[in-house]
Amino acid sequence: MKSIAVVCGGDSGEYEISVKSGNVVAKHLNPTRYKAYLLFISGREWYYQDGDGNRFQVDKNDFSISVGNEKIIFDAVFNAIHGTPGEDGKFLGYLDMMKIPYTSCSMATSAITFHKDYCKRIVKTHGVKVAESILLSKNHLPAMEEIIKTTGLPAFVKPNNGGSSVGVSKVKTLDELLPAIEKAMHEDTEVLVEAFIGGREIGCGVLESKGRMIVFPITEIVSKKEFFDYEAKYTEGMSDEITPAVVDEETETYIKATGAYLYQRIGCKGFVRFDFILTPKDLFFLEVNTVPGISPASIIPKQAAFMGISLEQLFDMTLENII
Ligand SMILES: Nc1ncnc2c1ncn2[C@@H]1O[C@H](COP(=O)(O)OP(=O)(O)O)[C@@H](O)[C@H]1O
Ligand SMILES: [Mg+2]
Structure with a gap:
């Protein structure tokens, strides 16, 4: 029997969706082969929560948990964290260092x-x-007219690192562009403006x-x-x-x-x-x-x-x- 840490949560607007995904995975792992542990990762709070709602802190030195007298070292991680730090590679770099295999793409690919x-x-x-686009940041913010020369209108404005369409706008006029960029800047320090396809x-x-x-x-x-x-x-x-x-x-x-x-x-x-x-x-x-x-x-x-x-x-x- 292999011990699998199903990790969910994360530090983005996709937290709730990830918790749902994690529950689905934990429920559907083949019980004859795997024992699933649902782990919540949120900032520095990493814990396993059992069926009765008891919480057990993860020991970050080796990514283990101790339940009663038993110390559980996981055979693998099933990654169900949408967004950071599960989908952007951060948490995966940690797992590489702990030598624990995980289901999703490598740190670099992620x-x-x-x-x-x-x-x-x-x-x-x-x-x-791919759609023509221009990447903006605080230090690189050309005039709105210049941006539109690259992308045309309508254009899509989105956080460069994001998901679930949070902070994404479809812009049809020049006047709408700056407010859309500001909205996306709330989600990320970099904003992508893309030609509409x-x-x-x-x-x-x-x-x-x-x-x-x-x-x-x-x-x-x-x-x-x-x-x-x-x-x-x-x-x-x-x-x-x-x-x-x-x-x-x-x-x-x-x-x-x-x-x-x-x-x-x-x-x-x-x-x-x-x-x-x-x-x-x-x-x-x-x-x-x-x-x-x-x-x-x-x-x-x-x-x-x-x-x-x-x-x-x-x-x-x-x-x-x-x-
Ligand atoms: N360049 C584009 N042309 C047309 N539709 C787009 C374009 N970019 C994004 N969209 C629309 O916006 C949605 C969200 O954009 P996407 O890049 O997938 O961001 P997210 O990571 O938030 O899902 C897409 O599913 C699509 O409907
Ligand atoms: Mg998408």
Whole structure:
């Protein structure tokens, strides 16, 4: 029996969603193989909480916990922290130092993919299209007219390091640009202004386990809001997620091949979701989520279910890959 620390929480606006994801993972780990411990990571507070609500502090010297007389050293970490420090590499660097394997991408891949601007630059070198953009910070804030020369209007303004569409705006006029940049600056010190890509939003889940790659059926996301904002993401009925997406066979193959290709090029691990925008002519890479949502209502679990893969099987494959 292996002891698995399912880590959740984190230090971003995605805390609550991560706690839900963590609970789903802990509940669906194969009980004949794994003993799951749900660990909460929030700032310097790291603790295991048992079913009765008792808390046990994590010993950060070796990432162990002591329950009664028993000291538990984990065989692996199942990473369910969306956003920092789980998805941007910080916590993963610590786990590397503790020599504890984890389900998600390496520290370096996580750090790069979480930085939207760096990630797009790398994806572009591999021949996949990305939206024109300009990265702003306090020390680099050109005139609004200059920014629009690069991106045109409408434009998307977003925190460079973020998620769940928090602080993201669609800007249609020059006057709206500065307030949108200020809003995004509340979330991050760097802000990305991007050309608007009009098309269909497609999510492509990929998982490699023991050298075998699975590309899940693709999903079209149709938001009832202007774009796939926070409300559309987390309010029942505010978006339609169509799995498998209705596209012709050639396009489907192209999207899946691009997802598989980028997974290998970027050096991903575990299950990740690539988000693309499909225009009549091209496929644009939007972003990659290295710790995507894992509730039964989330995109990858639904894609897996369509293939007949249960949550238990999905999590089994994810863990088998590392221990
Ligand atoms: N350049 C763009 N063109 C069109 N839509 C965009 C663009 N950038 C973002 N969006 C919309 O905003 C949403 C959130 O943007 P995204 O870059 O995925 O940030 P997050 O990491 O917060 O999910 C996307 O799902 C999409 O609906
Ligand atoms: Mg997104």
